[in-house]
Amino acid sequence: MLSPAQSRATDGDFSTAKMFKLGDDGQLSAVGVFVNEDGKESLSNLTVSPAYVYNLTENYIAFVACDYYDADGDPVYATDEYFNLIVRRSDGLVFSAKGIGPSNHPASFEPIGSGFTEDGAGHLLASFYTSSTDFPGYVGRITLSDNKGTWEQLSTDGSPIAYGDYPKVFAMKGGVVATSIYFIPCWSDNLLRTGETAGIIYPNGGYDAFGTINNPYNRTSYVILEDALLEVSHEPKLITIGTSYGQSTVEPLELESPEILGEVYLSSWYETSDKVIIKTNDRYGWYIIFDKRTKKFSRLDNDGNDSNIMLWKENLANDGRFYGLVRENSKICKVVSFDPITLTFNYKDLGLANEIDITTIETDYNHAKAQMTGTRRSDGYKVAVSVDLKTAQYNIIFSDPNRAIVSLIPLN
Secondary structure, eight states: BBBBOTTTTTTTTEEEEEEEETTSOEEEEEEEEEETTTOOEEEEEEEEEEEEEESSSSSSEEEEEEEEEOOOOOOOOGGGGGGGEEEEETTEEEETTTTOOOOOSOOOOGGGGGEEEEEEEEEEEEEEOOOOSSSOOEEEEEEETEEEEEEOSOOOOOOOOOOSSEEEEOOOGGEEEEEEOOOOOOOTTTTOEEEEEEEEEEETOOOOEEEOOOOHHHHHHEOSSSSEEESSSSOOOEOOOOSSTTOEEEEEOSSOOOTTTTOOEHHHHHHHHSSSEEEOOSTTOOOOETTTTTTEEEOOOOOOOOOOOOGGGOOOOSSEEEEEEEEETTEEEEEEEETTTTTTTEEESOOOTTEEEEEEEETTTTEEEEEEEEETTOOOEEEEEEETTTTEEEEEEETTSSSOOOOOOOOO
């Protein structure tokens, strides 16, 4: 697992690591075994220091490019077996990520090129984009057991599936795996979208592919549901996906007015028992409702508010709502919640817009938390702001903690 290294803490050679531990603070550590000159073993805590930490799903974390240090702070050189790790939050077990991905193109866990989901059967599904014309991407299943990950590739080099930045992967009914290309929406560019393509991989072999990537005239997007694709276009369709290749059926849908869909660039979506809620990527983020019973589209306006709500099912908070931040006139001014059952929005003033210029935002949608950084207008000091999106309460940490905040009154 780890190669020998001298340690002043034990006056012995490093032998192996017996146990990894994920702390409540999210820090990873290990217990190292050292062999002294007299042949006796001694234990010493090891610090695991990853270069990057990525959330794969709610229950899995990737620790990438890990360095190891003994109790003296001296490096303990790891083999590539534990250079990258996958950690399961539910029980704290740690697995080697060596061998995940095909041998000619190992996996990268960086979010721009990878997407993950859990399939409900104890596996991770993964979609990777490699930005290589010879090897554009691949989809596979990861099984984690005996402290290592086992890779089963589901796609082939000749598959018609399209790959691009920020791929997403979905577990559909009957063991069907679906992929989509997802461009992160941002407030400064309303052309970024998701669902330009959909790739379907059947459990017994075969592929279906829908859509065309990087076509500036393409106004068709695909919403991936539990057992169907919703083709959102000015000639919409419901494509029911069978469990084997060749079993899918296509049903044209009625669209009362093209204005319902707008430019049909999609941002995210959420499926309930009787409807599908789709957030478009128009600058003001209107919402499209598809009623499963009537098979009709309607539009839900959002009062012209520009929010960063994301309607992925993994973002649903424990109270059954989606949360986000609202920007008006380039200022973060409110928190917003959306109830997918009643289709209602609730806004709360944040009270920061005239005091702090926000520069970066990291949103933990599932736990309804946000971390922002910015600059205080009164004196230019850097600040960090933690926000509880359920209550709109926030805590500010200043680079100069002894100076009180000064409220500014806008003149125009």
